[in-house]
Amino acid sequence: ETPWTPALPTYFNSLLHARQDTLLNPANWQIGAILMVAPVAIVTMIEHLGDVLTIGRTTGRDFLASPGLHRTLWGDGIATSVAAFFGGPPNTTYGENVGVLAITGVYNPIVIQVAAVFVLIFSMFPKIGVLISTVPAPVMGGVTVLLFGMIAAVGIRTLVERQVDLSNTRNLIIVSTVLILGISGLEILHLKGMGLGAVAGVLLNLLLPDRTLEQRAKVSE
Numbered sequence: 001e002t003p004w005t006p007a008l009p010t011y012f013n014s015l016l017h018a019r020q021d022t023l024l025n026p027a028n029w030q031i032g033a034i035l036m037v038a039p040v041a042i043v044t045m046i047e048h049l050g051d052v053l054t055i056g057r058t059t060g061r062d063f064l065a066s067p068g069l070h071r072t073l074w075g076d077g078i079a080t081s082v083a084a085f086f087g088g089p090p091n092t093t094y095g096e097n098v099g100v101l102a103i104t105g106v107y108n109p110i111v112i113q114v115a116a117v118f119v120l121i122f123s124m125f126p127k128i129g130v131l132i133s134t135v136p137a138p139v140m141g142g143v144t145v146l147l148f149g150m151i152a153a154v155g156i157r158t159l160v161e162r163q164v165d166l167s168n169t170r171n172l173i174i175v176s177t178v179l180i181l182g183i184s185g186l187e188i189l190h191l192k193g194m195g196l197g198a199v200a201g202v203l204l205n206l207l208l209p210d211r212t213l214e215q216r217a218k219v220s221e
Helices: 005-024 031-059 064-085 096-104 109-122 126-132 137-161 169-184 192-205 211-220
Strands: none
Touching: 031 064, 031 096, 031 137, 031 192, 096 137, 169 192
């Protein structure tokens, strides 16, 4: 087999020139492609917020305060920009990692960083991917059930800790809509899954009248 390492400088050089020609020449911009990919970046921001909240609940730390949501979003945005430069899709945090943290109880960032290095190294050797694919499907299915089950459990825990009143019809509508859209696989305007559910939840929260607040306002008057 021909080693791929010597070809990397040539590849990056040609890629750099191609990206410069595309970015600096508006005639090469494809509006259709931009409109198709841009909403995905918004979805990743919403998913990022949800993952930061759930990781904070899992580890018992407030990551919205430190390091701060603005810093984590900046990091996600820079990573997405770099990925786009190389022709990749928008990056996002993965909810599966929340399940891993909850199952293992290992919260040390160094462990995650070392694991990330191993993943990068393994990705360069396809045979390792073939070896991992030999893991029986029932085993992977069991792991998947645990991971996504943990994510759902953390979400329910957040609702309980926030003392969300699910006897309130408005809250019940919002929660049920987000839940169904999140797991149904329905796609609307290139939004699906967690992203679609999050957008629907935000819109419903803004549009549906909160009679509880109105009643409190009347009582205070």
